[in-house]
Amino acid sequence: SKYAYVKNFEIPDPLLPNTYMVLRVDGHGFHRFSESHSFTKPNDQRALELMDAAALAVMQEYRDIVLAFGESDEYSFLFRRSTQLYNRRQSKILSTLVSYFTSCYVMNWSKYFPSTPLEYPPSFDGRIVLYPTEKEVRDYFSWRQADTHINNLYNTLFWALVQQGEMTPADAHATLKGTVSGQKHEMLHSRFGINYNTLSARFRKGSVITRKTVINFIVWIDGLETPESVPSDEPDGLKRKTKPKVTLEISHVDIIGDEFWNKNSDIL
Amino acid sequence: SKYAYVKNFEIPDPLLPNTYMVLRVDGHGFHRFSESHSFTKPNDQRALELMDAAALAVMQEYRDIVLAFGESDEYSFLFRRSTQLYNRRQSKILSTLVSYFTSCYVMNWSKYFPSTPLEYPPSFDGRIVLYPTEKEVRDYFSWRQADTHINNLYNTLFWALVQQGEMTPADAHATLKGTVSGQKHEMLHSRFGINYNTLSARFRKGSVITRKTVINFIVWIDGLETPESVPSDEPDGLKRKTKPKVTLEISHVDIIGDEFWNKNSDIL
Amino acid sequence: SKYAYVKNFEIPDPLLPNTYMVLRVDGHGFHRFSESHSFTKPNDQRALELMDAAALAVMQEYRDIVLAFGESDEYSFLFRRSTQLYNRRQSKILSTLVSYFTSCYVMNWSKYFPSTPLEYPPSFDGRIVLYPTEKEVRDYFSWRQADTHINNLYNTLFWALVQQGEMTPADAHATLKGTVSGQKHEMLHSRFGINYNTLSARFRKGSVITRKTVINFIVWIDGLETPESVPSDEPDGLKRKTKPKVTLEISHVDIIGDEFWNKNSDIL
Amino acid sequence: SKYAYVKNFEIPDPLLPNTYMVLRVDGHGFHRFSESHSFTKPNDQRALELMDAAALAVMQEYRDIVLAFGESDEYSFLFRRSTQLYNRRQSKILSTLVSYFTSCYVMNWSKYFPSTPLEYPPSFDGRIVLYPTEKEVRDYFSWRQADTHINNLYNTLFWALVQQGEMTPADAHATLKGTVSGQKHEMLHSRFGINYNTLSARFRKGSVITRKTVINFIVWIDGLETPESVPSDEPDGLKRKTKPKVTLEISHVDIIGDEFWNKNSDIL
Ligand SMILES: Nc1nc2c(ncn2[C@H]2C[C@H](O)[C@@H](COP(=O)(O)OP(=O)(O)OP(=O)(O)O)O2)c(=O)[nH]1
Ligand SMILES: Nc1nc2c(ncn2[C@H]2C[C@H](O)[C@@H](COP(=O)(O)OP(=O)(O)OP(=O)(O)O)O2)c(=O)[nH]1
Ligand SMILES: Nc1nc2c(ncn2[C@H]2C[C@H](O)[C@@H](COP(=O)(O)OP(=O)(O)OP(=O)(O)O)O2)c(=O)[nH]1
Ligand SMILES: Nc1nc2c(ncn2[C@H]2C[C@H](O)[C@@H](COP(=O)(O)OP(=O)(O)OP(=O)(O)O)O2)c(=O)[nH]1
Ligand SMILES: O=P(O)(O)OP(=O)(O)OP(=O)(O)O
Ligand SMILES: O=P(O)(O)OP(=O)(O)OP(=O)(O)O
Ligand SMILES: O=P(O)(O)OP(=O)(O)OP(=O)(O)O
Ligand SMILES: O=P(O)(O)OP(=O)(O)OP(=O)(O)O
Ligand SMILES: [Mg+2]
Ligand SMILES: [Mg+2]
Ligand SMILES: [Mg+2]
Ligand SMILES: [Mg+2]
Ligand SMILES: [Mg+2]
Ligand SMILES: [Mg+2]
Ligand SMILES: [Mg+2]
Ligand SMILES: [Mg+2]
Ligand SMILES: [Mg+2]
Ligand SMILES: [Mg+2]
Ligand SMILES: [Mg+2]
Ligand SMILES: [Mg+2]
Incomplete structure (x- = not known):
């Protein structure tokens, strides 16, 4: 028109x-x-x-x-x-x-x-x-996970002070002002008997989703010619690739250090 | 960090x-x-x-x-x-x-x-x-409403041919190919007794939403000092504006011609 | 490759x-x-x-x-x-x-x-x-010409103070600080006998270039058939348009007021 | 304003x-x-x-x-x-x-x-x-230098055919149409006695400009305290860096292969 x-x-x-x-x-x-x-x-x-x-x-x-x-x-x-x-x-x-x-x-x-x-x-x-670059991608995810840690440590202690310690929110903020990470761990432990590191990993580390690609093969086994699905790590033979099956994996692990990235070297 | x-x-x-x-x-x-x-x-x-x-x-x-x-x-x-x-x-x-x-x-x-x-x-x-410019905005909305009309006329006739006329979809498309608007109106009428213009305006024209702003006033009526809400077209007096109340109006009208835009001159 | x-x-x-x-x-x-x-x-x-x-x-x-x-x-x-x-x-x-x-x-x-x-x-x-919109275009050019005026008035007085008044640049800036337009005009006049408005328009108004399109015609004058170039405002007759000749016009006029834009209504 | x-x-x-x-x-x-x-x-x-x-x-x-x-x-x-x-x-x-x-x-x-x-x-x-990424940067420069080569080989032969061979431009283009690189080299050699590889490197390879940064130091030589400028590869001692002197180097070398980039590893 x-x-x-x-x-x-x-x-x-x-x-x-x-x-x-x-x-x-x-x-x-x-x-x-x-x-x-x-x-x-x-x-x-x-x-x-x-x-x-x-x-x-x-x-x-x-x-x-x-x-x-x-x-x-x-x-x-x-x-x-x-x-x-x-x-x-x-x-x-x-x-x-x-x-x-x-x-x-x-x-x-x-x-x-x-x-x-x-x-x-x-x-x-x-x-x-x-x-x-890869470096920035890693730093991006480190940025988000470091943020998770900082916020969660703060919030965990803050709400403990308010809910269990019966402080007002204003007092709780004032108490936390200027404290460093170590002091917060310490306060959580001494005042509320909480060992921060035993809290749910989901809260402390956030959620990490990776992709596991499982490629299935159709195999003609010698003499039988019966197609059968086998995992991708089978030794090479009379195989035919099928549509890869994608599975997702969720975890709550550290993604700041190298370990995660070495294990998941296909990401970058 | x-x-x-x-x-x-x-x-x-x-x-x-x-x-x-x-x-x-x-x-x-x-x-x-x-x-x-x-x-x-x-x-x-x-x-x-x-x-x-x-x-x-x-x-x-x-x-x-x-x-x-x-x-x-x-x-x-x-x-x-x-x-x-x-x-x-x-x-x-x-x-x-x-x-x-x-x-x-x-x-x-x-x-x-x-x-x-x-x-x-x-x-x-x-x-x-x-x-x-305003012109392009009007043409934009004309473009969408003209599209509504073209598609709806086509689809209405197409599905009549398929559902009531028991044509295959391929035959229906073939029948419609090359026909102009007038011929489609005519076919709808002669074959299926449908007067296109009496179909639901929502289907033919689409939906148009405009905003009616009703500004309410608090009025101190002389001697009484009772605040009271009155519509905005009230004569000016001892009034105080309150938060404008916004109402939305939905209709299925033509927005290609000038009439709509003249009536709703605050839009552009 | x-x-x-x-x-x-x-x-x-x-x-x-x-x-x-x-x-x-x-x-x-x-x-x-x-x-x-x-x-x-x-x-x-x-x-x-x-x-x-x-x-x-x-x-x-x-x-x-x-x-x-x-x-x-x-x-x-x-x-x-x-x-x-x-x-x-x-x-x-x-x-x-x-x-x-x-x-x-x-x-x-x-x-x-x-x-x-x-x-x-x-x-x-x-x-x-x-x-x-047109409004912003006009305001754009007003912005630039107002800037010309402000800077030129300031600079004219500043350099008069320095060159003729033998002030140091620092003293000249200090003298001008906080003065309004009228005071600057006045100082120019009383101290240096300069009537600002008689300074070169190029300096006060900047340079404005517009385009005059002169369309030439080839005219076959009745009986003679001699092609001849005439200006475009010639009465219509046996004419043939030729490639329009573009001429540019430079001036140093006000472009903030309406006059310029009314005269040059083809610009916007 | x-x-x-x-x-x-x-x-x-x-x-x-x-x-x-x-x-x-x-x-x-x-x-x-x-x-x-x-x-x-x-x-x-x-x-x-x-x-x-x-x-x-x-x-x-x-x-x-x-x-x-x-x-x-x-x-x-x-x-x-x-x-x-x-x-x-x-x-x-x-x-x-x-x-x-x-x-x-x-x-x-x-x-x-x-x-x-x-x-x-x-x-x-x-x-x-x-x-x-680095790869794309290298490929970018390879793209330009490959273009230099292709165009220059073509143009050299084309103009030889026209200027020395007295062909019309149309005939020269027709002659070259569909020929591959090797054939062009061969024609240049057999018809005009030109060994393409001996032509000016500027024409065949284009121009490459790199930067050599020479950092000069002010050195206080023990006992004398006389500042003296020495090249940057001097052994470390009582030195003070001065403004680095930048020199530019132009050459007409291959930048498609690795050699150039290995030699100039500071570029990427
Ligand atoms: N109680 C509670 N609050 C949560 C939880 N997860 C997120 N929130 C709240 C806490 C924060 O106020 C808010 C997230 O912070 P944001 O910086 O995203 O701010 P917000 O979404 O309010 O504003 P935005 O629109 O993102 O600028 O969500 C949770 O698990 N429990
Ligand atoms: N039966 C039926 N279908 C409708 C109705 N409204 C929309 N549709 C369908 C018809 C079209 O196939 C589709 C809208 O066409 P689009 O051009 O937006 O294509 P579609 O959404 O499939 O792909 P897209 O992701 O937008 O590129 O939605 C309705 O009221 N009734
Ligand atoms: N003496 C003299 N100076 C002029 C004349 N026209 C322009 N200038 C100088 C005065 C200003 O220092 C400069 C223009 O100011 P700008 O704001 O454009 O600064 P400049 O070009 O130095 O830096 P920029 O690269 O534009 O950020 O040019 C002139 O007719 N006579
Ligand atoms: N005779 C001669 N011509 C050259 C030389 N260097 C460049 N040229 C000419 C040949 C080409 O016609 C032209 C460069 O080709 P381009 O693709 O850049 O085309 P041109 O600049 O005409 O158009 P453009 O504005 O870039 O799209 O410059 C040279 O050393 N000798
Ligand atoms: O982009 P915004 O406005 O959402 O801002 P932000 O960088 O996400 O910061 P915030 O955490 O305040 O949303
Ligand atoms: O922008 P797209 O890809 O959605 O394309 P479109 O212009 O919306 O056209 P279509 O009607 O095919 O979605
Ligand atoms: O865009 P820039 O950096 O040139 O800055 P500007 O808005 O032109 O201001 P200035 O007059 O300082 O150049
Ligand atoms: O971007 P342009 O229009 O200059 O086009 P190009 O990609 O440079 O191609 P050409 O060699 O035709 O200028
Ligand atoms: Mg945000
Ligand atoms: Mg949020
Ligand atoms: Mg958030
Ligand atoms: Mg779309
Ligand atoms: Mg759609
Ligand atoms: Mg759609
Ligand atoms: Mg600037
Ligand atoms: Mg400048
Ligand atoms: Mg400037
Ligand atoms: Mg180009
Ligand atoms: Mg060019
Ligand atoms: Mg070029």
């Missing part, structure tokens, strides 16, 4: 090729949302598991995501460097994935909060950040 | 000031989604009303949207030209609003499809398009 | 269609350049005329520029809103025009500074700014 | 941090320019040396450029990955450097073409391309 020219105002927005893409989603106004839905303080196991469920679904759907990390109301997704998803169109990728994450969050809500109806629609912002 | 430098890779993405912004969301793979959830063909009243409900919620939440138009699996939102929403940051606006739309769609699903559970999470892509 | 894939990293950078484009070039480090080449203070007629010459050449070459304004070491160029120059590719337009301006400046240097050889290569930065 | 708001329409355009930046300038319409100024065919030594002179000046001025490669009417400049030049603002870098290159080209024209006055102002387009 004579109006179709308006489509020309849609400006292309390709992301630089061969560059690592991180998509981070973060709950919009979750301070209020966590209050309205009575999230446990400082960590609500159900809320975090719901975030994990949404992230797992995103990774099931979008196969070019090779790593995800979640904490609090946020999740970060790393794409393989060479992904051609939606021709690397920024708005298309950003909007579609944030939408899908949101959809999964809402659809799964009642599974994790069976007796807490949604008061209002939760939403998430999203952003795509490009990183040229 | 020493990792925080990675935040510097978040590049600013401000949208040009004082330019009309249109956000369009469109269902991701709704061909499949409409099949999986047995949408009525060619138009599913429940599906369209659910889209309208989500759009209404978006407009309730984001007050700088002055007009919305919906059809099929898509909705377009026009912001007032001078909006400062999220400092006009493109990714922030795009992601947050697409997320909110999606959230409303999923949350309201069961209200419109009480006996059809969601088979899988629906999602939407989104894009922001900038238009410098 | 197998290396050609690197060209894919050239990301498209189209400018929003149908939006006013202003290109401003500004001398790089002209504080130093004007000293090195002994520019007259506060205004060097030769330097300004050289800038004008370069701008005129740019407008001769790039026909979609409809207006230019210059002052000091800068020039602004306005393109007609619908220009398709280089498909509106930002980097292509920016680089090519800044390059051409620079080339003209250097090539014409010796014409305006016959006895001052170039000490080192002058260069210019450039930027493209988009404006959606 | 009340107009200054128009400056807000200048949108930030930072380049992704820590990513290799290549700026390529290319003569605008040099097909015509080389004809107008009677460039020798297929290679004009003076024209190429003038390009080299401009590029050398650019590298003298912009210290973050670590490598340049030139051929025909183009030059490519590689910045060190971490450059903070103009805060990595794209338009600022692009415009300023293209302008400076142009300025140097025009200023130096008469030195290389003493008896050929400039007929009109030459100009250059420019573009900035980002590359995330």
Whole structure:
């Protein structure tokens, strides 16, 4: 039609090729949302598991995501460097994935909060950040996990002071002001008998999702010609590759040190 | 932390000031989604009303949207030209609003499809398009509504041929190929007794949402000093403005001609 | 070749269609350049005329520029809103025009500074700014011309105090600090007998370049059939249009008020 | 002033941090320019040396450029990955450097073409391309040098056929159509006695500019305390670093193989 020219105002927005893409989603106004839905303080196991469920679904759907990390109301997704998803169109990728994450969050809500109806629609912002090198990608994930640690240590002690210590929030903040990490561990232990390191790893380390690709083969065993599925580490023979089966693995491990990255050397 | 430098890779993405912004969301793979959830063909009243409900919620939440138009699996939102929403940051606006739309769609699903559970999470892509002038904004909405008309006329006749005429889809397409608008009207009438213009306006024209701002005043009536709420067209006196009450109005009217725009002259 | 894939990293950078484009070039480090080449203070007629010459050449070459304004070491160029120059590719337009301006400046240097050889290569930065409406375009040019006025009034008085009044630069700045426009006019007049408004309009108003399109016609005069070129305002007859001849007009007039824009209503 | 708001329409355009930046300038319409100024065919030594002179000046001025490669009417400049030049603002870098290159080209024209006055102002387009990895940077320069080779072999033979072989250009093109590299070498040799590999390396390989940084030290020699400048490879002692002296080196060597990059390992 004579109006179709308006489509020309849609400006292309390709992301630089061969560059690592991180998509981070973060709950919009979750301070209020966590209050309205009575999230446990400082960590609500159900809320975090719901975030994990949404992230797992995103990774099931979008196969070019090779790593995800979640904490609090946020999740970060790393794409393989060479992904051609939606021709690397920024708005298309950003909007579609944030939408899908949101959809999964809402659809799964009642599974994790069976007796807490949604008061209002939760939403998430999203952003795509490009990183040229492996180093920055590792530092990005270290940044998020260090943040998890700092916040969780603070919040754990803060809420202990308030809930068990019966301090006012203002007093609790004042007490914590200027303390370093070691002092907080110490206070947790001496005042509340809490050994920080024994708290749930999900709270201390956040959630890490990796992808295990299991390639199945159809094997014609000599003489029988019966196709049979065997794991990919079978010795080479009369095999035919089938569609790789992707499984996702969630854990709550350290991703700052080298160990994780050495074990998962296919990520970068 | 020493990792925080990675935040510097978040590049600013401000949208040009004082330019009309249109956000369009469109269902991701709704061909499949409409099949999986047995949408009525060619138009599913429940599906369209659910889209309208989500759009209404978006407009309730984001007050700088002055007009919305919906059809099929898509909705377009026009912001007032001078909006400062999220400092006009493109990714922030795009992601947050697409997320909110999606959230409303999923949350309201069961209200419109009480006996059809969601088979899988629906999602939407989104894009922001900038238009410098009023003319382009009008042409944009004309483009979408003309599209509604063209598709609906075609689909209405197509499904009549298939469902009532017992044609195969291939034959129906072949029959329609090359026909102009008038011939389609004619075929609908002569073969199926359908007067196209009497079909639901929602199907023919799509959905148009405008904003009616009702400003209430607290009035101290002489001698009584009793505050009382009165509509804004009251003669000026001892009044005090209160927070304006915003009401939204949905209709299925023509937005190609001048009449709509003359009546709603505050939009542009 | 197998290396050609690197060209894919050239990301498209189209400018929003149908939006006013202003290109401003500004001398790089002209504080130093004007000293090195002994520019007259506060205004060097030769330097300004050289800038004008370069701008005129740019407008001769790039026909979609409809207006230019210059002052000091800068020039602004306005393109007609619908220009398709280089498909509106930002980097292509920016680089090519800044390059051409620079080339003209250097090539014409010796014409305006016959006895001052170039000490080192002058260069210019450039930027493209988009404006959606006429109002902003007018305000843009008002901004630049107001700047001309403010700077020139200040500098004229400053250098009078220093050169004729034998003040130190520091004392001159101190004397001027906090004075308003009227006081500066007054000081110029009472101390130095200078009526500001009689100073060169080039210095006070900057340079304004507009385009006069003169369309020539080939006319077959009845009976003679001798083609002859006549101005376009000739009464219609047996004419044939020839390639329009473009002439440029430079002036030093006010472009803040309406008069200029009413007279040149084809610019916007 | 009340107009200054128009400056807000200048949108930030930072380049992704820590990513290799290549700026390529290319003569605008040099097909015509080389004809107008009677460039020798297929290679004009003076024209190429003038390009080299401009590029050398650019590298003298912009210290973050670590490598340049030139051929025909183009030059490519590689910045060190971490450059903070103009805060990595794209338009600022692009415009300023293209302008400076142009300025140097025009200023130096008469030195290389003493008896050929400039007929009109030459100009250059420019573009900035980002590359995330070393591999792409190497492939970029291989792309340009492979192009040099392909074009030069073709052009050398073409002009031999035309000038010495007295073919028409059309016949020469027809003769060359479909020939592979080996055949061209062979024809050059058998028909014109030209051993391609003995032609000027500048023509065959283009120009490569690298930077040699010589750091000088002020040394207090024991007992004498006489500062003296010594090369940087002097044994450590009572030294004080002085401003590093940068020298540029131009050569016409292969940059496709590893040798160059091993020798110049500081570039990437
Ligand atoms: N009680 C509780 N609150 C949580 C939990 N996870 C996240 N939150 C809350 C705590 C924070 O107020 C908020 C996350 O902080 P943000 O910096 O993302 O702020 P918020 O989402 O309010 O604003 P934003 O829209 O992201 O700028 O979510 C949880 O497991 N339990
Ligand atoms: N039966 C039925 N289908 C509908 C209705 N509204 C939308 N649809 C379907 C018809 C189309 O196949 C589809 C919308 O077309 P699109 O061009 O948006 O394609 P789709 O969403 O499949 O792909 P996309 O991800 O947008 O590229 O949604 C409805 O009311 N009834
Ligand atoms: N004496 C004299 N100086 C002039 C004339 N026109 C311009 N200039 C000088 C005065 C200023 O120092 C300078 C222009 O100011 P800018 O703000 O553009 O600064 P500059 O070019 O030094 O730095 P930039 O690279 O633009 O940031 O040029 C003139 O006609 N006579
Ligand atoms: N005779 C001669 N011509 C040269 C020499 N170096 C470059 N040229 C000419 C040959 C080509 O026609 C032209 C460079 O090709 P380009 O692809 O850059 O085309 P051109 O500059 O004409 O157009 P453009 O504005 O870059 O798209 O410059 C030379 O040394 N001798
Ligand atoms: O989705 P289509 O095919 O109707 O066309 P489009 O929306 O312009 O394409 P895309 O969604 O890929 O931007
Ligand atoms: O949301 P904050 O305050 O933690 O910080 P940010 O995410 O960098 O800010 P924004 O969400 O506005 O990009
Ligand atoms: O200039 P060309 O034709 O060699 O090819 P290009 O440089 O990729 O084209 P453009 O200069 O238009 O970017
Ligand atoms: O150059 P200035 O300081 O007058 O101000 P600007 O032009 O806005 O700064 P920049 O040249 O760095 O864009
Ligand atoms: Mg945030
Ligand atoms: Mg949040
Ligand atoms: Mg958060
Ligand atoms: Mg689409
Ligand atoms: Mg769709
Ligand atoms: Mg659609
Ligand atoms: Mg400046
Ligand atoms: Mg300057
Ligand atoms: Mg200036
Ligand atoms: Mg080119
Ligand atoms: Mg060229
Ligand atoms: Mg070239």
